[in-house]
Amino acid sequence: MLELQHLRVCLVEPSNLQSHIIVQLLAELGITQVETVGDAASALKRVAEAPAPDVLISALYLPDATGTELVYQLRESETDATHLPFILVSSETKARYLDPIRQAGCMAILPKPFDVAQLRKALDNTIDFINAEDDDSGDNDIDLADLAVLVVDDSLTARRHIRTVLERLGFQRIVEATDGSAAIPLLEQTLFDLVITDYNMPEVDGLQLVDFIRQHSMQSSVPVMMVSSEHDNGRLAAVMDAGVSAICDKPFETRTIRGMLNKILRASV
Known part of the structure; x- marks a missing residue:
């Protein structure tokens, strides 16, 4: 290392x-x-x-x-x-x-x-x-390679970076959606173990996506992590009220992401 x-x-x-x-x-x-x-x-x-x-x-x-x-x-x-x-x-x-x-x-x-x-x-x-x-400090009883993850962000570069971090942490089954409206059909067709989404997106933003997942989808209990540069406390409070599992700032720390993921994934099993 x-x-x-x-x-x-x-x-x-x-x-x-x-x-x-x-x-x-x-x-x-x-x-x-x-x-x-x-x-x-x-x-x-x-x-x-x-x-x-x-x-x-x-x-x-x-x-x-x-x-x-x-x-x-x-x-x-x-x-x-x-x-x-x-x-x-x-x-x-x-x-x-x-x-x-x-x-x-x-x-x-x-x-x-x-x-x-x-x-x-x-x-x-x-x-x-x-x-x-090469870091083996995570929880070994969770096989990240078997978990299906949906990454939702309208920025290609942001999706690439999030995907890279996830792959380095051990995730392999990663699906990408360009915004919330593209994510909804995927959520209706595929069962995911984790959703990672941005807040600011066209058509269907992060808040609307979380609301859809919690109120209208067949997988209402799936963990949802929001990774966003949004700093409006009122908007972020609304996201928490809608049922997001965790919020992480951009830029984020790899160690923070690892810790958050371990926490919310363990809570969901």
Whole structure:
């Protein structure tokens, strides 16, 4: 299993000062295998070379692209870099800039400035993601490979990231739906052991989907986990009232997902 100090980091940062600060923080954690590039094109070139980095840490604003554009190019590349762990560093706080990064599947969004503890938390999540396939700390009496899971999200990149995490945790029977309206026919045709859904979706959103499952479907007791960037407490309260089993933020931590899944799956057996 990969240990923190052995991480290979590619840092994408056009500012020499910011780059120096982040490299120093990484060194405080014992991470010395750090390569620095100044733009998105150089980052994409580097991740295609061997040995590939274990994680990409990028600023939001780059000379030739944004961090958002960079992570989406990675996720859509259909190469070994498709699922490369990605950490964003930015002083931006507006949801319209950060939500696309959350949807794409990132390990963390670090504010500027951040401290070594925040960096450690982001990298611990990265390590958990990388090591998930080799982690035997879960409940061995639940055979995840036999469980049927429905993943519902209108974002292809989000579905890919959720699917990758599930597969690393040991799930094999995974069905995808592009939104709530596409999920309903699947729920009427197939018995699932778990449903994982986004909140914000066209036509039938996460709340409406949970309501359908609990009130109108043949599998009203199936565990439902909501993974969403939604932060409206009123909307989230309505989801809990509708009968969701758990809510997890985007970006989520692999360890958190593992713990939540173990809890809700054990409660359903």
